[in-house]
Amino acid sequence: MLATNGGEIKDYEGVNKSKLPQLPLICVNTTAGTGSELTIFSIITDEERHVKMALVEKNMTPICAVNDGQNLIARENMAYAECLAGVAFSNTSLGYVHVIAHQLGGFYDSPHGVCNAVLLPRVEKFNAKVCANRLKDVAKFMGIEVSNMNDEEGANACINAIEKLSKAVNIPTGLKELGVKEKDFDTLAANALKDACGLTNPITATHEEIKEILKLSME
Known part of the structure; x- marks a missing residue:
């Protein structure tokens, strides 16, 4: 993208800052990850600020994804699932x-996917205040019988199922295992509220609410 648009990568932090498409690029997707081969998002670590910059760029959207076809059934299904997520x-x-x-x-060099997995049930508990009905739908698609549940019960069933899945695949139980320190919460929360990816969360959090999510995610 810099080859066609110029400047430094920091110039493109945020949403759709570029004017021209990037040069043709072929990447080999070797595992089921986070849908990177299909998304408009790029994440780059800024070691000076200790943050991960979010670049949301329509000009960096991959135009084609190619399936290997040689993977085992489980890998194929995982690749399909993360493709849908992307x-x-x-x-x-x-x-x-x-x-x-x-x-x-950005702060601790912690694995992004693991951090997501640890945070997911805690954030959804926060989000359930305004979108319990949608989490109930997620529970249904996870195979849970929710027809006799109200929205709050359905949301709790969804969150419990996420936690059960995390335990089954050996996700750390809390951020403390990843080296996160409570003394850093103020900095982490302040930087989080500057991140463009937060604009579409179902409910807007305050600085203190982000800190509370972090606190609940420690153990």
Whole structure:
């Protein structure tokens, strides 16, 4: 993108700052990840500020994804699932799970996917205040019988299922295991609220609410 647009990569932090498409680029997707082969998002670590910059660029959207076809069935299904996720969040953007995970990655060099997984149930508990009905729908698609549940019960069932899945695949139980320090919460929260990916979270958080999410995510 810099080859066609010029400047420094920091110039493009934010949403759609470039004017020209990037040069043709071919990347090989070797694992099921976060839908990167389909999304408008790029994340770059700024080691001076200890943050992960979010670049949201229509001009960096991949135009084609190619399936290997040689993977085992489980890998194929995972690749398909993360592909669908990439399509989804390129259309709807993200929220506080990624926003906070960006800060943890930039500050502690923590793995982005692991941070997302630890934060997800805690953030959804916060979001459930305004979108419990949508979390109930997620629970249904996770195979949970929710027909006799109200929205709050359905949301709790969804969050419990997420936590159960995390435990099954050995996700750390809390951020403390990733080296996160409570003394850094103010800086992490301040940086999180500057992240463009937070604009589409279902509910807007305050500085103190971000700190509370971090606190609840420690254990």
